[in-house]
Amino acid sequence: MPKTPGWADSLREVAPLLSLGIQLALIVVVSVIIGWWVDQRYGTGPWGVLIGAVFGTGSGLYHFIRTALGMKDRH
Numbered sequence: 001m002p003k004t005p006g007w008a009d010s011l012r013e014v015a016p017l018l019s020l021g022i023q024l025a026l027i028v029v030v031s032v033i034i035g036w037w038v039d040q041r042y043g044t045g046p047w048g049v050l051i052g053a054v055f056g057t058g059s060g061l062y063h064f065i066r067t068a069l070g071m072k073d074r075h
Helices: 007-042 047-074
Strands: none
Touching: 007 047
16 A cells, blocks of 8 residues: 655655745845945946846856756656
8 A cells, every 4th residue: 555645745845846946035135235235335336236136036047947957857
């Protein structure tokens, strides 16, 4: 008789996906904060924040997709 998946098994399955969303958000936020710091330090206006947002979003999505595709290959 096959074992029915329990709460712990389900949580173990989705935990990597939950952490991916948090990682994506953190990458974007940290990049924007660095851009804000550059703007404050060098008086470059909104350009540091904008470049930080674009760079953070791009690199965060790259990491997200690469990791998600790697997870798919494991199953």
